[in-house]
Amino acid sequence: MDGGANPGTPAPYGPDDPFPRRREVHGRTGPRGHSWRRRVAIGLVAVVALAGAGAAYATWHLNQNITKVDVSQAIGTDRPTRDPKAGKAVNLLLLGSDNRTGVGNTSYGTVPDDPGVHSDTNLLVHLSADRTWATVVSIPRDSMTKAPPECSKDAPKSTWVMRQWNHNYKIGGTGCLIRTLEGNTGVFVDHYAVVDFRGFKEMVDALDGVKVCTTQPIDDPNSHLKLSPGTHELNGEQALAYVRTRKSIGDGSDLGRIKRQQAFLSSVAQEATSSRLLFRPTQLYGFLDAATRSLTTDPGFDLGTMKDLAESIRTIGLDNIQFVTVPNETYPPDPNRVQWTPSAELIWKAFREDHRIGEEPTTPASPGPLTVSPDAVTVQVLNGSGTSGLATQARAALEAQGFTVSGTGNAPATTGTLVEYSAGQEDAARTVAAAFPGAELTEATGLGTLVRVTLGAGSPNVVEVPNRVGASPLPTPSVTAPEPAPSATPTIETRPAAEDICETS
Numbered sequence: 001m002d003g004g005a006n007p008g009t010p011a012p013y014g015p016d017d018p019f020p021r022r023r024e025v026h027g028r029t030g031p032r033g034h035s036w037r038r039r040v041a042i043g044l045v046a047v048v049a050l051a052g053a054g055a056a057y058a059t060w061h062l063n064q065n066i067t068k069v070d071v072s073q074a075i076g077t078d079r080p081t082r083d084p085k086a087g088k089a090v091n092l093l094l095l096g097s098d099n100r101t102g103v104g105n106t107s108y109g110t111v112p113d114d115p116g117v118h119s120d121t122n123l124l125v126h127l128s129a130d131r132t133w134a135t136v137v138s139i140p141r142d143s144m145t146k147a148p149p150e151c152s153k154d155a156p157k158s159t160w161v162m163r164q165w166n167h168n169y170k171i172g173g174t175g176c177l178i179r180t181l182e183g184n185t186g187v188f189v190d191h192y193a194v195v196d197f198r199g200f201k202e203m204v205d206a207l208d209g210v211k212v213c214t215t216q217p218i219d220d221p222n223s224h225l226k227l228s229p230g231t232h233e234l235n236g237e238q239a240l241a242y243v244r245t246r247k248s249i250g251d252g253s254d255l256g257r258i259k260r261q262q263a264f265l266s267s268v269a270q271e272a273t274s275s276r277l278l279f280r281p282t283q284l285y286g287f288l289d290a291a292t293r294s295l296t297t298d299p300g301f302d303l304g305t306m307k308d309l310a311e312s313i314r315t316i317g318l319d320n321i322q323f324v325t326v327p328n329e330t331y332p333p334d335p336n337r338v339q340w341t342p343s344a345e346l347i348w349k350a351f352r353e354d355h356r357i358g359e360e361p362t363t364p365a366s367p368g369p370l371t372v373s374p375d376a377v378t379v380q381v382l383n384g385s386g387t388s389g390l391a392t393q394a395r396a397a398l399e400a401q402g403f404t405v406s407g408t409g410n411a412p413a414t415t416g417t418l419v420e421y422s423a424g425q426e427d428a429a430r431t432v433a434a435a436f437p438g439a440e441l442t443e444a445t446g447l448g449t450l451v452r453v454t455l456g457a458g459s460p461n462v463v464e465v466p467n468r469v470g471a472s473p474l475p476t477p478s479v480t481a482p483e484p485a486p487s488a489t490p491t492i493e494t495r496p497a498a499e500d501i502c503e504t505s
Contacts, residue, residue: 218249324493
């Protein structure tokens with residue numbers, strides 16, 4: 001049909017209209033278009049109302065899917081203090097359990113020599129405060145770390161014992177694992193989520209499968225998975241077998257399996273953010289339904305929180321999501337286990353301070369005019385540069401501008417200039433920081449109205465602040481802080497989520 005008039009049909013709205021009474025609306029006759037538009041409007045309102053009700057039900061249903069368990073009592077109250085530099089960064093602990101009970105889990109048998117439920121996949125996800133990047137760290141399940149005896153929430157750190165990582169979950173559940181993680185890293189865990197075998201399979205199936213790539217043939221007698229070298233699209237059952245396969249591929253270690261799991265998660269991220277899923281509401285809902293039905297979380301990590309986090313990070317992009325494994329080495333008492341190397345602290349420090357691994361946080365003085373006069377500020381100057389006389393020299397330059405310096409002293413070796421202040425003293429600290437270009441500002445406790453400056457290697461000499469008091473010239477510097485030593489920071493290998501799945505599989 002071309003949309004033109006049909007010959008032999010009376011022209012609508014004209015004198016030959018055969019149905020004039022059908023144009024009446026509440027006793028009045030008028031153009032048919034008015035009634036049509038009204039009916040369409042009423043219909044649209046009804047559709048929107050139904051859609052809204054449907055969306056409300058869907059949200060309620062998805063939220064009801066999630067099993068919520070409060071483990072705070074098992075964690076205890078002795079938890080890490082949030083670093084002010086972290087801002088609104090969020091740390092999520094995601095666990096994959098080997099629970100072999102319940103629907104969809106019983107077909108995987110038991111492990112006679114190590115019964116119970118373990119956390120065989122352990123991922124700590126850090127979402128940056130500005131939501132422009134994220135890092136996912138894999139913690140090897142065979143890691144040997146200090147842990148509270150019998151998972152006691154009150155046991156002091158001095159009494160902690162060595163224990164295999166995934167046994168913390170076996171003995172004391174998620175609460176024990178979080179307490180162990182926070183105690184060893186100083187990283188505060190905001191939320192957690194646990195998924196079991198069944199949930200994992202259902203999420204993969206809801207995506208209509210996920211691609212994997214293997215450079216080696218896989219023939220695993222335990223999982224019955226057989227793959228030839230190349231790229232394959234796996235369903236949920238096959239995908240579970242793939243991420244669990246260990247002894248029949250590569251060196252048979254858990255570390256090799258972690259690399260495959262990270263590649264698999266990259267593929268999931270690529271699939272889950274593809275337009276094919278996002279613009280197919282039925283499939284998207286199916287994925288969300290499967291995902292939420294399989295989750296156990298803390299009470300605060302509900303669908304609303306998940307939605308808010310998803311909204312805030314939707315523009316991150318896969319290139320800014322990186323995977324990393326905790327640096328480790330063989331655990332001497334047992335070559336089948338590993339222990340973290342000292343360079344693991346680089347990861348935990350980055351998470352605590354909210355910066356990318358290998359980078360240092362920069363918190364420059366806040367812009368805008370200085371609002372506190374130097375003669376209203378009391379400063380303490382500490383020398384952590386290794387160069388004698390640096391704090392005394394800075395004291396003279398500060399006093400020449402009106403600052404009151406309460407004293408000088410030494411500090412542990414450091415780099416750069418750190419200006420610390422207590423709550424309510426930020427404006428005073430900004431005035432002090434203006435005297436040290438590039439200084440880092442951070443809030444501390446117990447300083448009162450005192451502002452503390454620590455000078456390290458690379459710290460600049462004092463300059464004039466814009467609102468200085470008096471006109472006397474600053475003393476000529478006689479000493480200079482040494483240049484920072486070349487960084488000996490080891491390289492930590494990362495994998496971007498956007499990387500081709502075949503590159504490191």
